[in-house]
Amino acid sequence: MHESSGQFEGIPQPPWQRLPDRSARRRRDPISREAIVDTAIRLLDAEGLDTLSMRRIADELGTGAASLYWHVGSKDGLLDLVFDKLIGELTIPGPQPGRWREQLKDVARAQRAVSLRHPYLVRISIGRIPMGPNALRYSERVLAILAAGGLPPRLAVQGSHLLISTVNGFTLDETGVGDDAAEDASAHGAATGHDATTHGPDATVHTHRGSQQGANMVRDYLAALPPQAFPTLVAMAGEYSHADPDERFELLIDIFVDGLARRAASAAGDAKASQ
Amino acid sequence: MHESSGQFEGIPQPPWQRLPDRSARRRRDPISREAIVDTAIRLLDAEGLDTLSMRRIADELGTGAASLYWHVGSKDGLLDLVFDKLIGELTIPGPQPGRWREQLKDVARAQRAVSLRHPYLVRISIGRIPMGPNALRYSERVLAILAAGGLPPRLAVQGSHLLISTVNGFTLDETGVGDDAAEDASAHGAATGHDATTHGPDATVHTHRGSQQGANMVRDYLAALPPQAFPTLVAMAGEYSHADPDERFELLIDIFVDGLARRAASAAGDAKASQ
DNA sequence: GTTCGGCAACGAACATCGTTCTAACATAGA
DNA sequence: TCTATGTTAGAACGATGTTCGTTGCCGAAC
Numbered sequence: 001m002h003e004s005s006g007q008f009e010g011i012p013q014p015p016w017q018r019l020p021d022r023s024a025r026r027r028r029d030p031i032s033r034e035a036i037v038d039t040a041i042r043l044l045d046a047e048g049l050d051t052l053s054m055r056r057i058a059d060e061l062g063t064g065a066a067s068l069y070w071h072v073g074s075k076d077g078l079l080d081l082v083f084d085k086l087i088g089e090l091t092i093p094g095p096q097p098g099r100w101r102e103q104l105k106d107v108a109r110a111q112r113a114v115s116l117r118h119p120y121l122v123r124i125s126i127g128r129i130p131m132g133p134n135a136l137r138y139s140e141r142v143l144a145i146l147a148a149g150g151l152p153p154r155l156a157v158q159g160s161h162l163l164i165s166t167v168n169g170f171t172l173d174e175t176g177v178g179d180d181a182a183e184d185a186s187a188h189g190a191a192t193g194h195d196a197t198t199h200g201p202d203a204t205v206h207t208h209r210g211s212q213q214g215a216n217m218v219r220d221y222l223a224a225l226p227p228q229a230f231p232t233l234v235a236m237a238g239e240y241s242h243a244d245p246d247e248r249f250e251l252l253i254d255i256f257v258d259g260l261a262r263r264a265a266s267a268a269g270d271a272k273a274s275q
Numbered sequence: 276m277h278e279s280s281g282q283f284e285g286i287p288q289p290p291w292q293r294l295p296d297r298s299a300r301r302r303r304d305p306i307s308r309e310a311i312v313d314t315a316i317r318l319l320d321a322e323g324l325d326t327l328s329m330r331r332i333a334d335e336l337g338t339g340a341a342s343l344y345w346h347v348g349s350k351d352g353l354l355d356l357v358f359d360k361l362i363g364e365l366t367i368p369g370p371q372p373g374r375w376r377e378q379l380k381d382v383a384r385a386q387r388a389v390s391l392r393h394p395y396l397v398r399i400s401i402g403r404i405p406m407g408p409n410a411l412r413y414s415e416r417v418l419a420i421l422a423a424g425g426l427p428p429r430l431a432v433q434g435s436h437l438l439i440s441t442v443n444g445f446t447l448d449e450t451g452v453g454d455d456a457a458e459d460a461s462a463h464g465a466a467t468g469h470d471a472t473t474h475g476p477d478a479t480v481h482t483h484r485g486s487q488q489g490a491n492m493v494r495d496y497l498a499a500l501p502p503q504a505f506p507t508l509v510a511m512a513g514e515y516s517h518a519d520p521d522e523r524f525e526l527l528i529d530i531f532v533d534g535l536a537r538r539a540a541s542a543a544g545d546a547k548a549s550q
Numbered sequence: 551g552t553t554c555g556g557c558a559a560c561g562a563a564c565a566t567c568g569t570t571c572t573a574a575c576a577t578a579g580a
Numbered sequence: 581t582c583t584a585t586g587t588t589a590g591a592a593c594g595a596t597g598t599t600c601g602t603t604g605c606c607g608a609a610c
Contacts, residue, residue, distance in 0.1 A: 129493070144506075162527050162530075225411070230415045248433050255437075255530065259530030
């Protein structure tokens with residue numbers, strides 16, 4: 001009170017008497033955990049996972065990096081919150097026993113859609129056991145669908161786990177290649193190429209921003225391989241140009257859900273037989 | 276000159292003439308790209324991915340970090356080489372047309388085994404298109420098995436892709452949880468728990484070094500959930516205690532390979548019908 | 551009305567990281 | 581012996597996650 005400190009705004013503080021510069025930076029709009037999570041997600045969507053830093057988030061909020069730590073504990077804790085919040089975007093319908101197969105496919109499609117909308121999601125999920133409130137809701141509803149479909153508990157639990165990891169595996173290489181800011185080739189090829197099997201690039205080829213251009217590059221590269229060493233690869237190189245991710249994903253969930261249904265049926269048959 | 280610098284080993288250099296201290300550090304054993312890659316793999320196996328740094332590798336080789344860059348270009352380039360070298364550990368058998376289903380399962384098992392032996396492998400593979408010499412050999416042999424099994428090219432290519440990503444997805448959460456150096460809980464729980472669905476932990480629970488202890492923790496936690504909100508999860512909590520990864524993996528590849536075989540058969544049927 | 555204590559914010563600093571710069575060295579050929 | 585070239589390596593740069601110590605705010609107690 002008494003407007004104690006910075007009362008006379010015109011007179012600058014003597015520079016040797018170093019006082020905190022509270023000119024900018026209003027104490028209004030106190031930062032909250034939700035605001036931090038939201039800006040983190042906004043930055044992640046806009047600029048990708050690699051460029052996300054505590055300081056970047058703090059800048060966006062008009063504060064310093066240290067201020068974030070009171071609310072989120074650590075960057076990893078923040079990513080925990082981001083992860084669960086994004087899982088909350090998933091809406092899983094209530095179980096309809098006769099339609100459990102289609103429902104399960106819809107769940108898979110929804111999960112892939114979220115992972116494509118936030119291409120960093122799968123990478124964030126690594127090493128994080130999904131046990132936040134939204135993740136629990138998600139597991140509950142998926143399990144409910146499988147239980148309503150008549151799967152025995154063991155198979156239902158295993159199936160829900162496998163569904164998640166299978167979709168994650170698929171979207172991982174769908175989203176893993178091109179993140180953001182296109183890097184140049186870098187081609188670290190020096191000498192010492194003594195044991196190379198082929199005359200292709202030295203170790204691994206990075207193809208950025210996939211889509212059609214990258215697919216054609218891969219196809220051309222494969223087609224140019226020495227046929228005696230890679231006969232099948234050369235013969236099938238053409239298939240790599242029109243690789244439709246949607247079609248492949250549908251094939252995957254078809255295989256998975258059909259297979260799961262078949263195990264469920266055979267399990268039911270076994271149970272009936274041993275009755 | 277005349278054997279200018281460190282010739283007479285007994286006499287120390289005058290300290291004001293600051294020359295690089297080449298007292299230790301023999302010029303023998305010049306570092307090579309292979310030696311760098313091998314040391315990196317050894318460190319990765321022993322200490323995990325998080326603690327790997329260029330300086331750590333250089334220390335192990337008795338040199339400085341800058342010296343590595345002449346050979347590998349960048350850390351990412353080094354990981355390219357590590358990745359392809361580890362893929363080289365896989366040995367895929369030649370195709371036996373009548374046994375392609377078992378062979379494909381064996382491929383999956385082998386891939387999982389490598390990913391468990393080097394738990395950082397899957398994480399390294401993210402964003403890396405597998406086109407090194409060993410990766411190409413791998414793709415060639417898998418495709419050869421599928422082609423010998425009679426799959427049409429389109430299905431063979433898609434199947435080989437899906438096999439890799441499916442196994443990766445499975446091993447990702449098998450190896451993703453506990454890396455190395457056990458961290459303490461950290462529990463960043465402050466106030467503002469206003470919208471929590473449950474009275475459980477705040478956001479996400481990290482269970483380290485999985486196995487039985489972690490499984491029991493998960494089971495107990497799920498069993499203690501409010502049953503009206505999570506009826507299915509609570510009812511099936513017991514299943515989470517005896518979750519056998521091997522059994523689940525076998526279920527996965529059973530489903531996958533059987534499903535692929537079924538598509539192959541129906542594709543063959545279609546081809547014959549439209550003939 | 552004044553004092554006090556805890557919640558919240560913040561600047562500065564620390565350790566570490568990947569990477570670059572540049573000088574020094576080693577060795578082979580002239 | 582001199583030079584050219586390939587190779588090593590110390591120092592430094594910028595950026596990162598995180599911690600420390602301090603400061604301010606605001607309601608409760610006196």
